[in-house]
Amino acid sequence: MTVEVLETLHHMARWPWRHECVAAGAFPVNLANFPHGRATPVVREDALLWKQVCDWWRGNFPDFGDFGVTHPRMPLRTCGTPHPNMRYSTAADWQVFVYPKIRPGNDDFFTLSRDLVSSPHWPPTGAGTSWGEARLQDCAKRQRAKAGGGTEWRAWATSHHLAVVTSRLTALGHP
DSSP: OHHHHHHHHHHHTTSOOSOOEEEEOOSOSOSTTSOSSEEEEEEOHHHHHHHHHHHHOOSSOOEEEEOTTSOSSOOSOOOSSOOSEEEEEOSSEEEEEEOOOOSSTTTHHHHHHHHHHTSTTSOTTGGGSOHHHHHHHHHHTTOSSSOOOHHHHHHHHHHHHHHHHHHHHHHHSOO
16 A cells, blocks of 8 residues: 555655645444453554655655544444444554443443553543543543433544544654
């Protein structure tokens, strides 16, 4: 894939673009086969692709783009309510938490949040990292009446992902 992106950038260099962007999506299409009750790392191949391209490219570095914590292709339809889950971005991977449905409603997400907040993946800046972290910390401390659902969890994960990627791009020059 790196070779194809480099060839495309080389071909595009003939015209005076203001910016070039390497955007890719690498998040799994669904969470169906993930183990329950623990974090499972998934390598952020989109960030690795961008870094490999930048390592070989001799022009200006292209901008970075990704699909966040979502697969690039939208599913045709959903199959019921999701298991409590969190797609949590770190420097090199996503830590994917999927928990079984044991308690009523989505109360198992409170347990997932508590485990995430006490894990080594939780950032030193805690709830100050992003809006998503603040919601996760509220769930971990059971300061919310309800644990939310799939839409809220994806929004919280996206908020965190954007904070991680923009912070790394600003401080380190790479996602």
